[in-house]
Amino acid sequence: MIREVLDHLEIFTRHYMPSGRAWDSKNVIGTNMRNLAWGFCDEFARADIEIAEFIEEMMPDTTTNYISLWEKAVGIPDECFTVGANLGIRRLNVKRKLSLLGLQTKNDFESFASTLGLELKVRSGVDHLTDGGGYGTELPAMDIGGPNNDFATIKEARNTLVVTTLSAGSAFDYDFDFPFQTAEQLMMQCIFTNAKPAHSPIIFTTLV
Numbered sequence: 001m002i003r004e005v006l007d008h009l010e011i012f013t014r015h016y017m018p019s020g021r022a023w024d025s026k027n028v029i030g031t032n033m034r035n036l037a038w039g040f041c042d043e044f045a046r047a048d049i050e051i052a053e054f055i056e057e058m059m060p061d062t063t064t065n066y067i068s069l070w071e072k073a074v075g076i077p078d079e080c081f082t083v084g085a086n087l088g089i090r091r092l093n094v095k096r097k098l099s100l101l102g103l104q105t106k107n108d109f110e111s112f113a114s115t116l117g118l119e120l121k122v123r124s125g126v127d128h129l130t131d132g133g134g135y136g137t138e139l140p141a142m143d144i145g146g147p148n149n150d151f152a153t154i155k156e157a158r159n160t161l162v163v164t165t166l167s168a169g170s171a172f173d174y175d176f177d178f179p180f181q182t183a184e185q186l187m188m189q190c191i192f193t194n195a196k197p198a199h200s201p202i203i204f205t206t207l208v
Contacts, residue, residue: 001048002045002048002049002052003044003045003048004045005038005041005042005044005045006041007045008040008041008044008045009037009038009041012037012040012041012044013026013027013037017037060091060094060095060098061091061095062091063091064087067087067090067091067094070094071083071090071093071094074094074097074098075097076090076093076094076097079190079194080187080190080191080194081093081096081097081187092115095115096112096115096116099112099115100112100191100195103195106121106122106123109122109163109192109195110122112188112191113188116184116187116188117184118165118167118184118185118188119165119166119167120163120164120165120166120188121138121163121164121166122161122162122163122164123138123161123162123164124157124158124159124160124161124162125142125150125151125156125157125158125159125160125161125162125203126154126157126158127162128140128141128142128150128157128162129142129143129144129150129151129154129157130142130143131143131144132144132154132157133154134154134157138162138164139164139207140164140205140207142157142162144157150203156201159199159200159201160200160201160202160203161192161196161200161201161202161203162202162203162205163188163189163192163202163203163204163205164205164206164207165185165204165205165206165207166206166207189204192204
């Protein structure tokens, strides 16, 4: 709560300074005691403003003056994140980078993609595998060897993350025989590649 100097002065003189004839001058404008009390309360009011500003600056989604400090703290720029073109993007990227600290499960990966406006599924390669003991419950279908040579072994399929984009915007207004990747897709691929477990290969595919 931000109080004006007069509000602080009323509280200070009424509740925190002694009463009695020796202290009556605390209520008389122009006296040394009144001026001393005013000096204290002027600083109290300034502190209120500083505290309110700090509370706003300490949060990544409201910061302005501390945005560079936030970016430095989370490691922006890096191989996936550049410094955003405006304050809104810079704040959003800081929050995205913070969310990566908890990126572990497939739901974490899928939830993070939603912050980029992407809808996708993250599954084990074995869920896409139609032969050799795979489950074959997910599209696109994959196989061991075969024309696409998706996986060499069932073990490789089980350890591989398959990221399937279900919906995404187009970077162009024209129709081509192959999809162009949006900036959001490129960021997602970069982030997932760096965030995945070290022993797990990753495959990016699409149903769009």
